[in-house]
Amino acid sequence: MTPAFAAIALSAAAAVGAAGQDESPLDALTAIEGYWEIDPGEASAEEIGEFTCQNAPLRIDVSDDRRRYTSVRAGHEETTATAPILAELPDFPAGPAFVIQYDGEARLDPDGAPVVWLLVMAGPDGFYWIRRDWLGDGQFRRTALRRRCPETNIS
Numbered sequence: 800m801t802p803a804f805a806a807i808a809l810s811a812a813a814a815v816g817a818a819g820q821d822e823s824p825l826d827a828l829t830a831i832e833g834y835w836e837i838d839p840g841e842a843s844a845e846e847i848g849e850f851t852c853q854n855a856p857l858r859i860d861v862s863d864d865r866r867r868y869t870s871v872r873a874g875h876e877e878t879t880a881t882a883p884i885l886a887e888l889p890d891f892p893a894g895p896a897f898v899i900q901y902d903g904e905a906r907l908d909p910d911g912a913p914v915v916w917l918l919v920m921a922g923p924d925g926f927y928w929i930r931r932d933w934l935g936d937g938q939f940r941r942t943a944l945r946r947r948c949p950e951t952n953i954s
Contacts, residue, residue, distance in 0.1 A: 827895035827920045828861045828887065831868075834948040835859060838925070841943035849874050852948035868899050868918075885915070894920045898931075908932035923947075 834856040837847045849855040855874030861867070861884070868882045882899035889895050896919040904913035908931065915931040924947040933940040 825895050825920055825923060827889070827897050827918065827926075828865050828884070830895070830920050830923050831859050831897075831918065831926060832861060833859065834950075835926070835945040836948055838944040838946045846943065856948050857945070868897075882916075888917070891917075891919060894922070896920065 834852065835858075836852045836856055837850050839847060839851075850857065850872070855872055858871045858873065860869045860871075862869075865887075866884055868884055870880045872878045872880075880901050882901045884897050884899055886898040888897060896917050898915060898917050900913060900915045906914040908914055910932070917929040917931065918926055919929060919941070920926050921944060925944050927944050928942040929940065
């Protein structure tokens with residue numbers, strides 16, 4: 800891991816502190832593969848929109864060499880996003896995690912740099928995102944939980 804990503808891991812660990820869970824043998828890069836939706840218990844209907852298992856699930860894959868992340872959002876307009884996997888954080892306090900920066904990322908952090916994302920597994924059937932620039936403010940900020948779609952619910 801490069802010094803820059805070691806710093807991400809340390810700041811993230813400080814930011815989550817007690818929010819972490821017990822150590823787990825879960826491998827984030829293996830566990831993340833599958834279909835996902837936004838957990839309706841953590842977001843409004845407006846935020847969820849069509850991002851459900853029945854309407855527009857998100858399919859996530861990791862390349863065999865564990866260097867590339869790909870997500871495909873189904874629905875009336877299928878969209879694909881890809882990213883290099885910049886670092887693996889198997890011992891991240893909140894759960895196994897990895898770091899990506901989307902190819903062509905247009906969102907910018909407050910310093911004007913493209914956003915870097917930390918994907919944290921909240922267990923085998925859930926994950927959330929933390930932006931690198933959210934780590935330094937002393938608050939535990941993250942996206943709404945994404946939960947795994949039951950295979951029988953995939954449209």
